[in-house]
Every structure is written in structure tokens, then in C-alpha cells.
Amino acid sequence: MIAAPQKELVLNHEEVHIWSLSLSVPPICIDRLQQVLSEHECHRVSQFRFERDRNQFITCRGLLRYILSLYLYQDPGQLQLSSNAFGKPHLRTHNTTEQQDLRFNYSHADRLAVFAFARRREIGVDVELIRPDVARESIPEHFFCKAEVATLRALQLEIQGDAFFECWTRKEAYIKARGEGFRIPLNSFDVSSDHLVADQENSHWSLQSFVPAPGYVAALVTEGQGWRTRFIQSPRRFFTQQEGVPCCIY
Ligand SMILES: CC(C)(COP(=O)(O)OP(=O)(O)OC[C@H]1O[C@@H](n2cnc3c(N)ncnc32)[C@H](O)[C@@H]1OP(=O)(O)O)[C@@H](O)C(=O)NCCC(=O)NCCS
Structure with missing residues (x-):
């Protein structure tokens, strides 16, 4: 069971909540999190070859369910999740307005997971561990649009690594918000602006x-x-420190 909230967690329509959580959790917590997974999620767990990937999946899905339960006042194990044809998860049952409205997405990299929640607006999030050398390769030339490549290559070499991952996470967050994955060509839209995505449909994505x-x-x-x-x-x-029971922290 989840511990009682310290204070009410309210997500207004004009808000987006971002949770950043470490994936370095003790085995007892992983066990607790696994207990709330669905049969389908447990099947996915069984398909991972490496323990590290298995534990990451359990931790991400378990944490997702616990956070969703805070917004929906429901048992994390009772929540029904489904995915669209491209893998984007969503809530399957819409018994209440809260469930109908709630949108979420998450991403993980190395030892960190980032979860995003909004109401009545689609949302996508991506996180990456910065590896400075990647920008020196020709990945931007292959995947970025011309304006993004020009912006990146105009920077001093030592800050191109950070800039590359900033651009990359924006692009992945966009295709994840749209929910269509890599079916959307990465060079078909521009994320150089700090506020709006420039795409072929005169974007309404910020x-x-x-x-x-x-x-x-x-x-x-x-x-x-x-x-x-x-x-x-x-x-x-x-x-909680003794028993690894998820509790509210906000
Ligand atoms: C979505 C995608 C960009 C994520 O890439 P990533 O950087 O490797 O992984 P991240 O950690 O950022 O995100 C993974 C999470 O994003 C979510 N996700 C998966 N597919 C998604 C999609 N199409 N849109 C939005 N979110 C998606 C899931 O919650 C996933 O976590 P899970 O594997 O634990 O369920 C990539 O997996 C993708 O393009 N998938 C689409 C595949 C596809 O088109 N399949 C067609 C099936 S025929």
C-alpha cells in the first residue's frame, strides 16, 4: 500500500508536472514495485535478457503506477494501462473525469527516469545522459534538419555535446508527444526555437x-x-527507509 499523501496533489489544466526520480533503488523497493505490475507488464519483464534492463523496466512502470495513483486516488495495481500501435502508453479505462483527462509520458536514461503529467493535452518527454563525444560524429547531419545542423555546428566545439543532446531530446519529446515514434522523420521538423516546434502542420506543440x-x-x-x-x-x-514502501514525497 502507498503511504498517505502529505498534502493533496493537484494537477491543474494549465500545469504540467515533471517528476525526476533515480532508478538506483534497493532490491526491496524493486520487489515492491513489481507487485503492482499487470500480467502484461510481468510478461514484458520476463522477456528482458539482462537484470539491469529488467529492473529498470520494473522500476519505471512501478513508479509510473504509483505516481498515477496519487493523481487518481486509486490502487496502483488496479490501474489499466494500454499502448497505441507505436507503443505510447495511456490509461485504458475512463471511469472518472480525472482518468479521461490525464495524459502522461516517461523516459529513462542511465540511472534516471523522468515522468510528465498533464490534463487534456498530449505530452512527450525525453531524457538523455550527456556524452560530449557524440556530437563530433555525423549523427546530426543524418537526423537533424538543416537549420538545426547549422545552429549546432556554429557553436564552439566544447559546447556542441550539450547542444546536441538538447536538440536530440527535443526531437524525441516531439515524436513521443505525437505518439507515432520514429514513423515521423526526424528531419521533417525543427526544434531550434526555444518555445515552439516548427513542423509541416504549423505546429501547436510547445x-x-x-x-x-x-x-x-x-x-x-x-x-x-x-x-x-x-x-x-x-x-x-x-x-520509506525500513520497508521500501513507496510514499509521497512532493
Ligand atoms: C518512443 C521512442 C522514441 C522511445 O525511445 P527511447 O529513447 O529508446 O526510450 P525512452 O526511455 O525515452 O522512452 C521509453 C518509453 O516511452 C514510451 N513510449 C514507447 N513508445 C512510445 C511512442 N510511440 N510515443 C510515446 N511514448 C512512447 C514508453 O513508456 C516507453 O517505456 P517502456 O518501454 O518502459 O514502456 C522509441 O521507442 C520509438 O520510436 N518507438 C516507436 C516504435 C514503433 O514505431 N513501433 C511500431 C510498432 S509496429
């Missing part, structure tokens, strides 16, 4: 980059404009 933890960069893309972000970051306190 974007925001942020640093969820030192060494990482993340981006959020959300339908429409005029929302504000609330960051919820206190990874060490997600679990």
Missing part, C-alpha cells in the same frame, strides 16, 4: 528544455501553449 539532474538534459513537448511547469524532484524520499 517545448521546454530542462536539466533534471547534473549531467543529464531533458525536454518536454506539450500540445498547445500557456502551460506552466512544476518540477517534483526528491528521489531519495520516494520509499
Whole structure:
């Protein structure tokens, strides 16, 4: 069972909530999280070859369910999740307005997971661990649009690594917000602007980059404009220390 909330968690229509949580959790917490997974999720768990990938999936899905339960006042194990044809998860049952309205997405990289929640607007989030050398390769020339490549290559070499991952996370967050994955060609839209995605449909998608933890960069893309972000970051306190029971930390 989840511990009682310290205070009410309210997600307004004009807000987006971002949770950044460490994936370095003790085995007892992983066991607890696995208990709330669905049969389908447990099947996915069984298909991972490496323990590290298995534990990451359990931790991400378990944390997702616990956070969703805070917004929906429901048992995390009872929530029914499904995915679209391209893998984007969503809530399957819509018994209440809260369920109908709630949109979410998450991403993980190395030891960090970032979860994003909004109401009545589609949302996509991506996080990456910055690896400076990647920008020196020809990945941008292959995947970025011309304006993005020009912007990146005009920078001093030592800051191109950070800039590359900022651009990359924006692009992934956009295709994740749209929910169609890599079916959308990465060079068919431009994320050079700090606020709006420029795509072929005269975009109504807005974007925001942020640093969820030192060494990482993340981006959020959300339908429409005029929302504000609330960051919820206190990874060490997600679990009670003795028993590994998830508890509220916001
Ligand atoms: C979505 C995608 C860009 C994520 O890439 P990534 O950087 O490797 O992974 P991230 O950690 O950022 O995100 C993974 C999470 O994004 C979510 N996700 C998966 N597919 C998604 C999609 N199409 N749109 C939005 N979110 C998606 C899931 O929650 C996934 O976590 P899970 O594997 O634990 O369920 C990539 O997996 C993709 O393009 N998938 C689409 C594949 C596809 O088109 N399949 C067609 C099936 S025929």
C-alpha cells in the first residue's frame, strides 16, 4: 500500500508536472514495485535478457503506477494501462473525469527516469545522459534538419555535446508527444526555437528544455501553449527507509 499523501496533489489544466526520480533503488523497493505490475507488464519483464534492463523496466512502470495513483486516488495495481500501435502508453479505462483527462509520458536514461503529467493535452518527454563525444560524429547531419545542423555546428566545439543532446531530446519529446515514434522523420521538423516546434502542420506543440539532474538534459513537448511547469524532484524520499514502501514525497 502507498503511504498517505502529505498534502493533496493537484494537477491543474494549465500545469504540467515533471517528476525526476533515480532508478538506483534497493532490491526491496524493486520487489515492491513489481507487485503492482499487470500480467502484461510481468510478461514484458520476463522477456528482458539482462537484470539491469529488467529492473529498470520494473522500476519505471512501478513508479509510473504509483505516481498515477496519487493523481487518481486509486490502487496502483488496479490501474489499466494500454499502448497505441507505436507503443505510447495511456490509461485504458475512463471511469472518472480525472482518468479521461490525464495524459502522461516517461523516459529513462542511465540511472534516471523522468515522468510528465498533464490534463487534456498530449505530452512527450525525453531524457538523455550527456556524452560530449557524440556530437563530433555525423549523427546530426543524418537526423537533424538543416537549420538545426547549422545552429549546432556554429557553436564552439566544447559546447556542441550539450547542444546536441538538447536538440536530440527535443526531437524525441516531439515524436513521443505525437505518439507515432520514429514513423515521423526526424528531419521533417525543427526544434531550434526555444518555445515552439516548427513542423509541416504549423505546429501547436510547445517545448521546454530542462536539466533534471547534473549531467543529464531533458525536454518536454506539450500540445498547445500557456502551460506552466512544476518540477517534483526528491528521489531519495520516494520509499520509506525500513520497508521500501513507496510514499509521497512532493
Ligand atoms: C518512443 C521512442 C522514441 C522511445 O525511445 P527511447 O529513447 O529508446 O526510450 P525512452 O526511455 O525515452 O522512452 C521509453 C518509453 O516511452 C514510451 N513510449 C514507447 N513508445 C512510445 C511512442 N510511440 N510515443 C510515446 N511514448 C512512447 C514508453 O513508456 C516507453 O517505456 P517502456 O518501454 O518502459 O514502456 C522509441 O521507442 C520509438 O520510436 N518507438 C516507436 C516504435 C514503433 O514505431 N513501433 C511500431 C510498432 S509496429
